[in-house]
Amino acid sequence: MSFSTAIRSELCLISVLGDFISTINRKSRIVSFFGAIQMFGFKIRLISVRFARICITVGLVCAALACDSTHFLKSPTAKSDVVTDIVSGISRALADQRSKLLSDIRYQVSLNLPANKLMGITGHSVIKFKWKADQTDFLVLDFKDPRANVKSLKLNGAKVSWELRFDHILIQEEELRDGFNEISIDYLVGSGGLNRDDNFLYTLFVPDRAHFSIPVFDQPDLKATVKWSVEAPNNWTVITNGAMVTRDKKSGTVFWEFAETRPISTYLFSLAAGEFFEEKEVVNGREFRFFHRDGDTEKVKTNQSELIRLHAQALEWMEEYTGIDYPFQKFDFVLVPDFQYGGMEHPGSIFYRDSRLMLDPSATQNQLLSRAAVIAHETAHMWFGDLVTMRWFDDVWTKEVFANFFSAKIIEPSFTEIDHELRFLTExxxxxxxxDRSRGANPISQPLSNLKFAGSLYGPIIYQKAPIVMRHLEMRIGGEQLRQGLIQYLERYSFGNASWSNLINILEENSGENLKSWNHDWVEQAGLPIISVRRTNxxxxxxxxxxxxxxxxxxxLxxxxxxxxxKNQISSTSTVINMDDETHKIDDLGDIDFVIPNGSGFEYGQFLLDTESQNFLLENVNSVDDNLLRGAAWISLWEQVLQNRLSPDRFFSRLLHAIEVEKDELLLETLQGFLQECFVRYLNVSSQLQVLPDLEALLWSKANNVxxxxxxxxxxxxxxxYRMLASTEAGKQKLFELWSKKVEVKSLPLSELDQISLSMRLAVLDPDNSEFILKAQAKLIKNKDRKARFNFLLPALSSNAEVxxxxxxxxxxYSNREREAWVIAGLSYVHHPSRAIESVAHISSGLNLLTEIQRTGDIFFPTQWLNAIFDGHNSSVALNIALDFLSENPSLPAGLLDKIEQAIDPLRRSVAISMSN
Ligand SMILES: [Zn+2]
Structure with missing residues (x-):
């Protein structure tokens, strides 16, 4: 999965926030010094210095259907601890025991899909498995609400008594054969793992939602084959993990049959069905198909070749690196409108959020890079996550880390003009x-007692910090050592499961390095060190x-x-120290103007600059030649603002100058991210009013500077x-002219999505005209999916606070929260900074709903929910509401408390900064 840069970015989890949040939160980028760690080793990139090129080389490193056929058992007498431990959700204890008793699992899943989303979906599954007898009291099959949804159940061809506990079907062990068994079950498909719209639907089963819809043994280490067959309306297309075998027309419907897959985990089972367009291309003998719902043929044509090329290139890269051919039968991908994540790595049918892949001609460099990265991320998962899967979701980071780690490498050949070291750091x-600097910081590796809490594991620590740590490991043991270890890991656990410790053992054996202390510091321990600089001449x-x-x-290091x-030029050099102790001193540096402790961009921590360096860099950072070092300096300066060591006003004025002169486009986008966040979050209202006219003028002139x-x-x-920040009267007038297409920026046409987004921003900025603008916009939207989203958001955009x-x-x-991406966008508009005084009243209700959000929502939803609420607030009133909630609810699951602390960290900083200035 990919998380989006919005929080900041990506879940397979490349998750995505609403129109507003995704831009406001776009954050910074950094810099690096050590250069390309390459596939077969790495080389150290030297800081480029215009005059003094004193580079140090370091030799280191680095139903409603009644259950009429259900027969309930008499109360069981437990003979194993695990049976009595059966609880709601999938507990670790249940999973551990079950993985010892079950093997050779094969599912045949047959569904009958009606066109009307209000009609129930009926299902029939045949589940074949091998059972080890006399070890426990029951076979436990997972299925949400079995009393309502199970229609009939047979074991080995005969009706069998069963019991229900929570979301589990229990069959007495005496009924089972030692060896192969077969369960045949008719049921009503549960809605919990399905996303249904009027004319399409798709599954999203991660982490344990397969059993919310179909009966399964829902844990990642009970891999199984699945063979889908689906009866669907005759104008629908059906896509599953398996290749299509037959498609038979019936009266008004079509019966689709698919091939049996290779063994995969249940969270990877996938089905998409509905009105989809299909595109197809063959590259080097391999067929790629993709499915979409965008009727804009011009846009599809513009994007198609690049989408196919990026997938083909990513596949070839991974095959070359691992020496293992693509492990699954076919390669399809489906573009889903407002998909919950950036992408989800179902083998044979990756799902993506459509807007991440279908780009407009006015896309930025970062959006182009981000598209390539999410494609590479999901493709890398075919090996890391799908071919070899974590044994339990506490190790979910092991698949995400490699997906992002390789994604960064895979996209390099597609963007030869980019400094990829810089890109890695900025991302x-x-x-x-x-x-990691918040009070809710969590370690990369986290325990997990039950899959129902798996959502709290996800976030930037596994998507962003873990790849940083993995590069440290690569530097330490060497690129080729890491590669050989990973190949061994993939071969040993192919179509099976492995834990992080399995991989560490391989790496230790191969490299002869003891990695325990490194693992403790960086994987098991939360947070980051504060590294401060003191100096004399x-x-x-x-x-x-x-x-x-x-x-x-x-x-x-x-x-x-x-x-x-x-002579108006900055010369620099560097030295490498092993920061294994509390303090290190470097002597004889001579007469210097600045010190940057994170000079390679590899270093990880809160770096506190000394005052002289801070002042010097603030005035002169644009004169640092090396892009990586310049970026590292900007990142450090931004950190000084967040640590309340540098006034936001002073920083902002230097940023305004910097975006006029910065030549590197990646850094330019990074600086604009800082600029946006600094303006919205950390400048007080009078400062905002003061700088806004100049800011608008600069952004507008740059946008038009052909x-x-x-x-x-x-x-x-x-x-x-400009579209995100303009808000003076003149700015609003310009936005109106852009929206109504009276004004256009040369060669950057306003796309339909841009125009919709702009109408929403105008509705918030200009309440007197919001009704007119939104009505006019509604008439312009032809695409059904966009119209539905627009209508959903209208009350959140209303100028009437009661609405x-x-x-x-x-x-x-719950039924109003099913389209999570819409909900997040709506909440973001309700809590828009310009409405913060009114929306403070909605913070408590949002927090009170959090447990329910986690229980019913997909894995990124709690984090996105919290960010959508808090990203619009800067006041101590808002902070106090959050702090009161935390003190009144200490018994919330620790993962949720952490998520709240993570979400309010910028708010804490903003309040602290405003109180001290
Ligand atoms: Zn992922």
Whole structure:
């Protein structure tokens, strides 16, 4: 899965927030010094210095159907601890026991899909499995609400008595054969794992939602084959994990039969069905098909070849790296409108959020890179996650880390003009820091007692921090050692499961390195070190501190860069120290103007600059030649703002200057992200009013600066930022003219999505005209999916606070929360910064619903829900509501408490900054 940069970005979890949040939250980018760790080893990239190229090479490193046929058993007498431990959801204890008793599982799943989404879906499954007898009291099959949904159940051809406990069907062990058995079950398909719309539906079963819809043994280490057959309306297309075998027309319907898959985990079972367009291409003898619902043929034509090319290139890269051919039968992908995540790696049928892949001509460089990255991420999962799967979801990070780790490498050949070291850092470090510096920081590796709590594992720590840590590991043992270890891991556990410790054991054996202490510091331990700099003209002292003052340390190499301004040019050099202790001193540095402790971009921590370096860099950072070092310096300066060591006003004024002169497009987008967040979150109202006219003028002139040497994608980033920030009277008038197409930015046409988004922003900014604008926009939308989304969001956009309150209230009803991406967008508009005074009243109700959100929502929903609420607030009133909630609800699951702390961390900082200025 990919999470989106919005929180910041990506779940397979490349998750996605609403129109507003996704841009406001777009954060920073960084810099790096060590260069390309390459597939077969790595080389150290030297800091480029215009005059003094004193580079240090380091040799290191680095139903409603009645259950009429149900027969209930008399109360059982448990003979094993596990049976008495059967609880709601899939517990670790149940999973551990079941994995010892069950094997050779094969599912045949037959569904009958009606066109009307209000009609129930009937299902019939045949489940074949091998059973080890006399070990327990019951066979436990998972299925949501079995009393209502099971119609008939047979074991080995005969009706059998069964009992229900929570969402489990229990069959007495005496009824089973030692060896092969077969369950045949008729049922009503549960809605919990399905996403149904009027003319399409799709499954999303991760982490344990397969049993919300169909009966299964729902845990990742009970891999099974699945053979789908589906009867669907005759104008529908059906896509599953398996290749299509037959498609027979019946009266008004079509019967689709699919081939049996290779063994896969139940969370990867997938089905999409409905009115879809199909596109197909063959590349190097391999067929790629994709399915979409976008009737804009021009847009499809513009994107199609690149989508296919990126997938083909990613597949070939992974085959080359692993030496293992693509392990599954066919390669399809489905573009789903407002899909919950950026993508989901179902073998044979990857699902993507359509807007992540179908880009407009006005896309920015970052959007192009992000599209390539999500494609590479999901493709890498075919090996890491699908071919070899974690044994239990506590190790879910092991699949996400490799998907992102390889994604960064895979996209390199497609973007030769990009500094990929810089790209890695801009994509990973700021997002990871946002969580890791909060009071809710969680370690990469987290225990998990029950799959129903798996959602709290996901977030930037596994998507962004884990790949950073993996690069540290690669540097430590060597790129080729890591590769050989991974190949061994894939071969040994192919079509099976493995734990993180299985991989660490292989890497230790192969490299001869003891990795336990590294694993403890970086994988098992939450948070990050505070590394501060003290210096005189003669020496520099670096001190590592545990933010929680528990004496923890994080061992890592620091490339300390330092330098001086000479004849209007900055010269710099660096030295590498092993930060294994609390304090390190570097002597004899001579007369220097600045020290940057994270000089390679590999370093991970809260770096606190000394005052002289901070002041010097603030004024002169644009003169640092090396892109990576310049980016690292900007990241550090941003951190000083967040640590309340540098005034946001001063930082903002330097940013305004920097975006005028910055030449590197990645950095330019990073700086614009800082600019946006600094403006919205950390400038007070009077500062905002003061700087806004200049800001608007600069963004607008840059967006239109066709002759000024800016690329189209760079101009697009200024244009997007302008549309997001303009709010003076003149700015609003310009936005209106853009929306009504009286004004256009040259060669950057306003797409339909842009126009819809702009109408919504105008509705929020200009309440007097909101009704007119939204009505006019509604008439322009032809696409059914977009129209439905627009209509859903209308009450959240209303200028009437009572209507918005009714929208918030409606979210208490699960049926109004089914389209999660719509809900998040709506909440973001309710809590828009310009409405913060009114929307503060809705914070408590949002927090009170959180447990329910986790129980009923998909894995990213709780985090997205919290961010949508808190990202619009800067006030101490809002913070106090959150803090009161935390103190009144100490017994909430720890994972949820952490999520709240993570979401309110920027709010805490904003309040602290405003109180001190
Ligand atoms: Zn993923």
């Amino acid at each position: 990973h470090y700021p997002s990871a820091y946002r969580i 003669r020496w520099v002292e670096l001190t590592q501190k545990d933010p929680l003052e528990k004496g923890r340390t994080w061992e890592q 620091l490339t300390v860069a330092y330098g001086k301004m000479e 002759a000024g040497g800016l690329s189209k994608t760079a101009r697009a980033s200024f244009y997007q930022n 918005r309150a009714e929208f918030v209230d409606s979210l208490r009803d």
